[in-house]
Amino acid sequence: MLFLLFLALGVLGCHCNSYNETICDAASVTSGGQWKAVIRFSSPIHINDVIGGQLSLSHSDSRYVQVTGTAQEDLDKVCFTLLGSYTGDSAPTTVALVYALPAIGSAGSREIRSLREKRATTVWTLSSVPQTSDIKALLKPFEPYHHQWGDDSLSASTKHSSSPALTVHYAKGSYSKTPHRGGGFMTTPTHLPDGVTSLILKYDVYFENFGFGIGGKLPGLYGGVKGEGAYQCSGGNNPSTCFSLRLMWRENGDGEVYAYIPDNQRSDFNSRSDVEVNYQYGHSIMRGAIKFRNGAWQTVTEEVHLNTVHQFDGRVKFCVKHGSEAESCHEAQHLNMRNDANFFLRGLFFSTFFGGSSTNFAAPNDCHTYFRNFSLTIPSGTAVG
Secondary structure (H helix, E strand, O other): OHHHHHHHHHHHHHOEEEEEEEEEEEEEEOOOOEEEEEEEEOOOOEEEEEEOOEEEEEOOOOOEEEEEEEOOOOEEEEEEEEEEEEEOOOOOOEEEEEEEOOOOOOOOHHHHHHHHHHHOEEEEEEOOOOOOOOHHHHHHHHOOEEEEEOOOOEEEEOOOOOOOEEEEEEOOOOOOOOOOOEEEEEEOOOOOOOOOOEEEEEEEEEEEOOOOOOOEEEEEEEEEOOOHHHHOOEOOEOOOOEEEEEEEEOHHHEEEEEEEOOOOOOOOHHHOOOEEOOOOOOEEEEEEEEEOOEOOEEEEEEEEEOOOOOOOOEEEEEEEEEOOOOOEEEEEEEEOOOOOOOOEEEEEEEEEEEOOOOHHHOOOOOEEEEEEEEEEEEOOOOOOO
């Protein structure tokens, strides 16, 4: 009886109305071809499903969505149905435009590469940090940042570079539960817009006096809802509000993407050769595909493309470049990184320490990392709300 009362109060408090509208628009699409629809609403609405297409983008103001699909036959008109809910006395009115997408490969690879280079947008760079012992001043270029820790391990140094690099000290025997173990914070640069579905992180890292032990964390990308809920995916916490894609070093300098992502992955996820599953903490993706080196600068790149909601088309690329050597890159595809169209990439998850949560991960000796030349770039063709 009490449950029914709560249910009734929830329904009465919501004042939600169901929304079901079929949209048709003229568009010439050949069989097997892809199409896109852009829909604007007169008032906020929550779209939770699409019949005859896939929801590929939903703006944070709930007044704009994009739907994509593939024609099963030659079409001169595309139709699909939106399902959702809205508040208020009358349903929002819609303005929709449907058009065919160009066929993949319709332009030469050189032309496509040129377009990507021209349209990519670098939204944040940081070549060096201030030469200071004050932590707030040291981290000021990363503002606004959240959940910062590790004051006892962070500093600036010109030991291996002409300008100050962000320096992290790991005490011998340190791991995730000890002092002097490393540092971390999450930052969303002010020029990173809301609604980013693809992002490239790049930075240089130098490992000094490093015994790699059995593993430790390195900076990567993170995302989810806007605000506090996006900062939670680490330390064995994997709520539905976020995802994180940090990097890790493993034994002998093996590198990997360390992923806190939703449990609902493609049916072959547990048997993939490039994934070591861990549903309690993070999954190891592409372990050993690249190698970190002690005593040298290396440039690390992580490129993430979020999945279309309800599809397994997310992908992450991980690269390392040693000096004048050719860059080594590897990519993992068919990933689900989000279950909500309002979850986006939010920025840099700076996180570095030995661990793991047990003494088995402890640093084998006193050592340091140095970081410089950070950048965040939105690649071409990225949907931005």
